[in-house]
Amino acid sequence: MSNTFNEAATSPPSRVAGLSALEARFGGRFSRGEAIRAQHANIVSWHPVQPPDAVVFPESVAEVSEIVRTCAAHRIPIVPFGTGSSLEAGCNAPDGGVSVDMGRMNAVLAVHEEDMDCVVQAGVTRKQLNAHLRDLGLFFPVDPGADASLGGMASTRASGTAAVRYGTMKDNVLALTVVMPDGSVRRTGTRARKSSAGYDITRLMVGAEGTLGIICELTLKLHGIPPAISAAICSFPDLRSACDAVIMAARYGIPLARVELLDDVQVRACNAHSHLGLAERPTLFLEFHGSDAGVREQATAFGEIVTECGGGDFDWAENAEERNRLWQARHDVYWACLELRPGSKFIATDVCVPISRLADAMVETKRDIEETGLVAPIVGHVGDGNFHVSVMGMVEDAGEMARIKAFIDRLNARAIAMDGTCTGEHGIGQGKQDFLLREHGDNVLTMRAVKAALDPLGIMNPGKIFAPA
Amino acid sequence: MSNTFNEAATSPPSRVAGLSALEARFGGRFSRGEAIRAQHANIVSWHPVQPPDAVVFPESVAEVSEIVRTCAAHRIPIVPFGTGSSLEAGCNAPDGGVSVDMGRMNAVLAVHEEDMDCVVQAGVTRKQLNAHLRDLGLFFPVDPGADASLGGMASTRASGTAAVRYGTMKDNVLALTVVMPDGSVRRTGTRARKSSAGYDITRLMVGAEGTLGIICELTLKLHGIPPAISAAICSFPDLRSACDAVIMAARYGIPLARVELLDDVQVRACNAHSHLGLAERPTLFLEFHGSDAGVREQATAFGEIVTECGGGDFDWAENAEERNRLWQARHDVYWACLELRPGSKFIATDVCVPISRLADAMVETKRDIEETGLVAPIVGHVGDGNFHVSVMGMVEDAGEMARIKAFIDRLNARAIAMDGTCTGEHGIGQGKQDFLLREHGDNVLTMRAVKAALDPLGIMNPGKIFAPA
Numbered sequence: 001m002s003n004t005f006n007e008a009a010t011s012p013p014s015r016v017a018g019l020s021a022l023e024a025r026f027g028g029r030f031s032r033g034e035a036i037r038a039q040h041a042n043i044v045s046w047h048p049v050q051p052p053d054a055v056v057f058p059e060s061v062a063e064v065s066e067i068v069r070t071c072a073a074h075r076i077p078i079v080p081f082g083t084g085s086s087l088e089a090g091c092n093a094p095d096g097g098v099s100v101d102m103g104r105m106n107a108v109l110a111v112h113e114e115d116m117d118c119v120v121q122a123g124v125t126r127k128q129l130n131a132h133l134r135d136l137g138l139f140f141p142v143d144p145g146a147d148a149s150l151g152g153m154a155s156t157r158a159s160g161t162a163a164v165r166y167g168t169m170k171d172n173v174l175a176l177t178v179v180m181p182d183g184s185v186r187r188t189g190t191r192a193r194k195s196s197a198g199y200d201i202t203r204l205m206v207g208a209e210g211t212l213g214i215i216c217e218l219t220l221k222l223h224g225i226p227p228a229i230s231a232a233i234c235s236f237p238d239l240r241s242a243c244d245a246v247i248m249a250a251r252y253g254i255p256l257a258r259v260e261l262l263d264d265v266q267v268r269a270c271n272a273h274s275h276l277g278l279a280e281r282p283t284l285f286l287e288f289h290g291s292d293a294g295v296r297e298q299a300t301a302f303g304e305i306v307t308e309c310g311g312g313d314f315d316w317a318e319n320a321e322e323r324n325r326l327w328q329a330r331h332d333v334y335w336a337c338l339e340l341r342p343g344s345k346f347i348a349t350d351v352c353v354p355i356s357r358l359a360d361a362m363v364e365t366k367r368d369i370e371e372t373g374l375v376a377p378i379v380g381h382v383g384d385g386n387f388h389v390s391v392m393g394m395v396e397d398a399g400e401m402a403r404i405k406a407f408i409d410r411l412n413a414r415a416i417a418m419d420g421t422c423t424g425e426h427g428i429g430q431g432k433q434d435f436l437l438r439e440h441g442d443n444v445l446t447m448r449a450v451k452a453a454l455d456p457l458g459i460m461n462p463g464k465i466f467a468p469a
Numbered sequence: 470m471s472n473t474f475n476e477a478a479t480s481p482p483s484r485v486a487g488l489s490a491l492e493a494r495f496g497g498r499f500s501r502g503e504a505i506r507a508q509h510a511n512i513v514s515w516h517p518v519q520p521p522d523a524v525v526f527p528e529s530v531a532e533v534s535e536i537v538r539t540c541a542a543h544r545i546p547i548v549p550f551g552t553g554s555s556l557e558a559g560c561n562a563p564d565g566g567v568s569v570d571m572g573r574m575n576a577v578l579a580v581h582e583e584d585m586d587c588v589v590q591a592g593v594t595r596k597q598l599n600a601h602l603r604d605l606g607l608f609f610p611v612d613p614g615a616d617a618s619l620g621g622m623a624s625t626r627a628s629g630t631a632a633v634r635y636g637t638m639k640d641n642v643l644a645l646t647v648v649m650p651d652g653s654v655r656r657t658g659t660r661a662r663k664s665s666a667g668y669d670i671t672r673l674m675v676g677a678e679g680t681l682g683i684i685c686e687l688t689l690k691l692h693g694i695p696p697a698i699s700a701a702i703c704s705f706p707d708l709r710s711a712c713d714a715v716i717m718a719a720r721y722g723i724p725l726a727r728v729e730l731l732d733d734v735q736v737r738a739c740n741a742h743s744h745l746g747l748a749e750r751p752t753l754f755l756e757f758h759g760s761d762a763g764v765r766e767q768a769t770a771f772g773e774i775v776t777e778c779g780g781g782d783f784d785w786a787e788n789a790e791e792r793n794r795l796w797q798a799r800h801d802v803y804w805a806c807l808e809l810r811p812g813s814k815f816i817a818t819d820v821c822v823p824i825s826r827l828a829d830a831m832v833e834t835k836r837d838i839e840e841t842g843l844v845a846p847i848v849g850h851v852g853d854g855n856f857h858v859s860v861m862g863m864v865e866d867a868g869e870m871a872r873i874k875a876f877i878d879r880l881n882a883r884a885i886a887m888d889g890t891c892t893g894e895h896g897i898g899q900g901k902q903d904f905l906l907r908e909h910g911d912n913v914l915t916m917r918a919v920k921a922a923l924d925p926l927g928i929m930n931p932g933k934i935f936a937p938a
Contacts, residue, residue, distance in 0.1 A: 114716050114825035157665040168663050170672070171640065186912045192821040193853040194637050195890035196626040196676055198897055198905050198934055199916040203639070203672035207665055224722045247583050253693045253759075290722075293766055301760075352661040356583035384662045421664035428667055436667050443655045446923065447668040453922030454915065465667055 015096075018074025019054055022067065022098065029057040029104075040081050040099035042089040046345045046395050047430055052079055052093035059104045061177060061185055061216045068214065069183035071098055077462050078181075080210035082152025083125060085144075087348045088429025090156065090209050094463040100214060102151050108132050109217065116222045117174060117191055122151025122215050129220075138222040141166035144425065145331075151215045156427035157207030161330075164383030165257040165289065166223060168425065170206050177217035178205055181455035191219055204450070209427050210461040212454050226289035229257070230299055231323040235281040236311040239263060239366065242282045243359040245302075245309040246382045250355065252305070254298050258287035259383040260330050263366065266337075266377035266390075270329035273336035278329070279313055284382075285330045287323070333379050337390045341375045344392035349408055351415035352386035352424030361418055362387060365411055372407045386424035413438070428465045436465065484565075487543025488523055491536065491567065498526040498573075509550050509568035511558040515814045515864050516899055521548055521562035528573045530646060530654055530685045537683065538652035540567055546931050547650075549679035551621025552594060554613075556817045557898025559625065559678050563932040569683060571620055577601050578686065585691045586643060586660055591620025591684050598689075607691040610635035613894065614800070620684040625896035626676030630799075633852030634726040634758065635692060637894070639675050646686035647674055650924035660688055673919070678896050679930040681923050695758035698726070699768055700792040704750040705780040708732060708835065711751045712828040714771075714778040715851045719824065721774070723767050727756035728852040729799055732835065735806075735846035735859075739798035742805035747798070748782055753851075754799045756792070802848050806859045810844045813861035818877055820884035821855035821893030830887060831856060834880055841876045855893035882907070897934045905934065 023030045031037075037051035053076075058064045071078050077097025084091050093099060105121035108129060112118065113136055120129060127147045129140050142153060144160035152158075154176065159168035166172070175189030188201040205212060236242040242261050249256055261284055262270065268280045284306075288298045295318075303314065317323045329336070337346055353361045362378060369376045369389065380387030389411060393404045412422040412435045422435035437444055448466060451458075462468070492499045500506075506520035522545075527533045540547050546566025553560050562568060574590035577598060581587065582605055589598060596616045598609050611622060613629035621627075623645065628637035635641070644658030657670040674681060705711040711730050718725055730753055731739065737749045753775075757767045772783065786792045798805070806815055822830045831847060838845045838858065849856030858880060862873045881891040881904045891904035906913055917935060920927075931937070 112823065112825060114720070115823040116719060117823070157663075157669070159663055163663060167640075170663075170669065171636075180915065184911060184914075186915055187910070188912055188915075190885075190890050190908065191823040191888040192855075192884075192890040192893065193824070194626075194628055194632060194639075194821060194855065194893050196819075196892045196894050196896045197890050197901070197908055198676070198913065199681075199919060200626070200639065200669075200672045200676050201912055201915050201919075203669045204919075207667070207669050212668075224720055226722060250585060251583070251693055253695060291766060291770075294763060297760060297762055350665075352663060354581065354584040354586070354660040355662070356581060386661075386663065415661075416659075419660040421659050421661040421666050423665045424661065424663050425665050427665045432666070439659065439666055441656070442653060443657055443670055444667065445653075446649065446655055446657075446670050449922045450668055450670075450673075450919055453918045 014074055015076050018070055018076045021070055022054070022056055025066070026056050031055050039084065040091060040101060042086070042092045043084045045087045045089060046347045046393065047089035047092065050092040050094045052099040053096040055099045055101055057101050057104050061179065064100065064179045064214055064216050065183045065185050067098065067100060068179050068181065071459055072182055072457060075457060075459060077459055078214070079461050080151070080155065080214045082123065082149030083147065085146035085148045085152065086156065086429060087426045088431040090427060090429040090464055092430060094430070102149060105216065111136065112191070113138070115191060116224070117219055118222055119217060119219050120150055121217055123149050125149050126153065133222065137225050139225050140172070140220055141223050142169055142172055150218050150220065154206050154215050154218055155208065155210050157425065159425040161258045161260055161381055163381060164259060165255055170203060172221045173202055173206055173218055174221060175219040176202055176205050176215050178213040178215055180213045181457065181460045189219070207427070209429065209464050211451060211465055212460060228290055228292045228295040229323065230288050230295050230316065230318045231326050232286045232299065233278070233283060233315045233326050234306050234311050235279045235283045235313045236309065237281065239282045239362045240359040241309045241311060242284055243362070243382060245284065245305050245311060247355055248305045248309070249302055250383065252301065254301050256286060256383055257289040258285070260285040261380040261382040261387070262330070263378040266333065266379050269336040269340045269377050270332065273339050274329045274332055276329050285327060337377055337392055340377065341392040343394065344375070345395045347391040347393045347404060348426060349389045349391065349411055350386070350423045350426040351411060351420055352384060353415050353418045353420030355385040357418040357420065358382060358385045361414060364414060365389060368407060368410060372403055374404065374407060381424070384424065385420065430463060433465065433467045483543055484545050487539055487545045490539055491523070491525055494535070495525050500524050508553065509560060509570060511555070511561045512553045514556045514558060515816045515862065516558035516561065519561040519563045521568040522565040524568045524570055526570050526573050530648065533569065533648045533683055533685050534652045534654050536567065536569060537648050537650065540928055541651055541926060544926060544928060546928055547683070548930050549624065549683045551592065551618030552616065554615035554617045554621065555625065555898060556895045557900040559896060559898040559933055561899060563899070571618060574685065580605065581660070582607070584660060585693070586688060587691055588686060588688050589619055590686055592618050594618050595622065602691065606694050608694050609641070609689055610692050611638055611641055619687050619689065623675050623684050623687055624677065624679050626894065628894040630727045630729055630850055632850060633728060634724055639672060641690045642671055642675055642687055643690060644688040645671055645674050645684050647682040647684055649682045650926065650929045658688070676896070678898065678933050680920060680934055681929060697759060697761045697764040698792065699757045699764050699785065699787045700795050701755045701768065702747070702752060702784045702795050703775050703780050704748045704752045704782045705778065706750065708751045708831045709828040710778045710780060711753055712831070712851060714753065714774050714780060716824055717774045717778070718771055719852065721770065723770050725755060725852055726758040727754070729754040730849040730851040730856070731799070732847040735802065735848050738805040738809045738846050739801065742808050743798045743801055745798050754796060806846055806861055809846065810861040812863065813844070814864045816860040816862045816873060817895060818858045818860065818880055819855070819892045819895040820880060820889060821853060822884050822887045822889030824854040826887040826889065827851060827854050830883060833883060834858060837876060837879060841872055843873065843876060850893070853893065854889065899932060902934065902936045
């Protein structure tokens with residue numbers, strides 16, 4: 001690992017000079033404007049907004065490398081930026097520095113139809129990629145809701161509604177081109193579907209939240225758009241019976257493409273927002289992918305399981321328009337939640353537990369919500385055991401925020417005690433560093449050793465994942 | 470990362486004293502016997518045999534930790550040992566030291582039926598695990614052929630015939646308990662199906678070939694035994710049309726559970742060994758998993774593709790006995806190859822390319838085999854683009870071995886030039902260190918930095934993956 005910097009230029013650190021050098025080099029693609037800086041920080045979640053000193057807009061891997069070399073020489077913090085949809089303030093710049101906005105690196109570089117893979121620049125968003133692929137009958141399945149950049153999705157190991165069938169970013173990235181913290185450019189893999197050639201640096205970079213380098217290009221697995229897709233909604237008397245149905249489906253090998261559970265409060269919020277008239281009970285939203293016959297078989301088999309578990313009120317849809325109607329409520333959860341308590345902020349949580357403990361985790365959490373007196377609907381990617389409590393909080397009310405933080409603490413502790421995780425898909429960012437320690441214990445020392453080895457200057461997205469040393 | 474050793478005890482290194490300490494501590498579970506040492510080295514492949522100084526047989530994670538602490542204090546190389554089925558001499562001890570035989574740590578610690586996961590000690594073999602699971606209707610799908618230990622399979626990122634459907638060890642390990650090079654015990658994950666909590670140390674350890682620590686326990690994903698399984702064999706006029714059929718199947722979303730391609734030479738060898746009477750043409754061995762109707766639908770759809778690609782000579786089997794009869798030839802490839810040229814050694818190769826290049830890679834390689842004058846059948850896990858040329862070589866013949874090494878060099882260069890890998894599943898070990906460099910370039914510097922950070926003394930399986938510094 002070569003980390004050879006010009007010591008004369010860096011001792012003492014001269015951030016001002018480094019920023020000026022970048023400004024001179026990038027001209028109109030470098031900005032210190034207040035509005036632009038504010039947009040390049042935490043913009044969607046309840047965390048404080050900590051803007052960078054400046055924002056730069058590279059257009060090539062070589063430019064990213066140049067930016068990183070300059071920042072390394074001047075010890076300037078670097079914060080990679082995709083679309084800013086991080087829920088744990090991954091884009092904040094607590095120590096200032098430069099936000100590297102990858103938005104102009106938004107080209108689909110290659111699609112290999114026969115291999116069902118593609119190569120994209122990191123700023124390509126998932127919807128952009130899927131629009132590009134549609135005519136080829138291919139799609140990229142990872143769907144975190146937001147139209148995030150693929151570089152950002154890789155960085156947080158994103159997943160979402162279709163992960164139960166198609167996996168997470170961990171499973172769908174074949175290789176990366178990364179600019180390392182010393183500015184060197186590294187390709188972490190090949191287009192081979194599998195390899196045993198050395199350490200899995202690809203998977204090390206996926207989920208590293210930009211703390212080990214800047215992901216510039218991604219080689220991604222694609223999937224064929226299934227010939228048939230059908231959707232369904234059905235409701236259950238309680239959370240446990242809904243979870244039981246999902247467990248049985250997995251056990252019987254029914255390859256559910258999406259399976260989302262909304263609790264009664266979430267259904268009520270969606271009814272109000274989307275004028276749906278659904279029964280306000282725990283409700284599963286499902287999607288089946290396959291051949292015509294395969295989808296019918298899956299749906300029939302799942303219908304039998306639902307009946308066995310005491311569920312009902314089925315609503316089915318096979319064509320795209322009908323599916324969209326059914327799923328609209330799920331897609332609008334964010335807006336529905338905000339309407340549930342005007343003036344509140346959306347405080348996301350993201351635990352994931354072994355599916356056998358999911359009902360316990362949800363039921364205990366629901367009781368906790370009621371006892372704490374929170375407005376907090378629940379929606380879960382239940383096929384993976386992952387669920388989100390959306391706490392609608394008045395962030396100016398210190399007393400309420402203290403109660404909310406204590407609730408979140410209990411929620412994460414509960415998941416960890418069940419051999420689960422404090423984050424299924426959002427990442428650690430600034431918000432979950434204590435929980436990372438509780439979940440991983442001394443394994444965090446291994447992570448820190450890797451961080452220190454690859455980013456000895458500590459300039460890559462400082463203050464994320466790990467509490468400042 | 471704490472790597473605090475007793476400097477007094479280690480300067481100068483006193484390997485003799487360290488070995489004596491282990492002998493005093495482990496008594497009958499420590500051996501310096503020549504036969505035992507010879508069994509704990511490369512035992513299956515053409516690489517030289519380099520035995521350790523001693524072998525120790527721990528029975529618990531605590532004992533492994535104690536062994537590693539002792540070895541670290543005395544700078545004694547540590548070579549983790551599973552069943553010794555490594556094809557790239559991963560078990561060799563080029564610098565001597567202690568082979569840590571995990572064979573006594575062979576307990577299935579827990580099976581969680583509802584979660585479809587299990588926790589096993591590293592010495593459990595895959596067949597042992599599947600025997601344990603059978604009555605529960607569950608199975609562990611990764612099948613590299615040999616009845617390897619699960620710790621060893623994780624260490625080489627093993628895969629095999631069913632990876633096209635169920636993934637490799639990378640995809641089927643949820644968490645590990647690892648003894649790190651300083652003796653500390655770390656758990657790398659939880660039983661949650663997915664997590665975004667920090668760096669993916671699990672995937673860093675999978676494929677690290679024991680160079681970053683000793684895998685002691687594994688939490689593994691399980692799968693439901695499918696209600697229906699059917700198998701088929703069909704032959705093709707040439708390699709390209711067989712590959713085309715597999716590409717089309719993937720494109721149409723037919724979830725082939727196994728798909729193996731044998732070239733004409735391999736079929737001839739299998740005919741001779743297993744008395745099969747198959748047409749000596751490129752032949753696909755297939756397995757379909759699903760519901761009764763699903764398996765029939767898959768088989769019908771694949772049959773149409775085969776016809777379109779000019780294949781035929783179908784032989785189908787739905788019951789277990791018939792399936793075994795069909796697949797026996799595939800399973801006996803190793804023995805069939807040895808019979809093909811009595812007195813020769815089996816020299817394994819393991820390239821993997823994007824599937825669009827598979828036919829090119831195989832056809833060019835076949836021409837190279839013929840021009841070089843080698844006896845070298847080909848068998849491929851073609852759904853992943855992975856194929857093995859089994860070069861049957863007279864290892865005492867220096868001239869022949871030089872020709873074989875040059876052939877292997879061209880084979881790996883060809884795969885790497887096609888954006889593929891020099892090893893789909895065997896690992897780097899001692900045999901592919903040059904190819905790792907050619908494939909990964911400076912990304913190997915990242916790997917080396919991680920190695921130096923986690924194993925600063927360089928005691929974990931030295932001489933593997935990386936050429937000695």
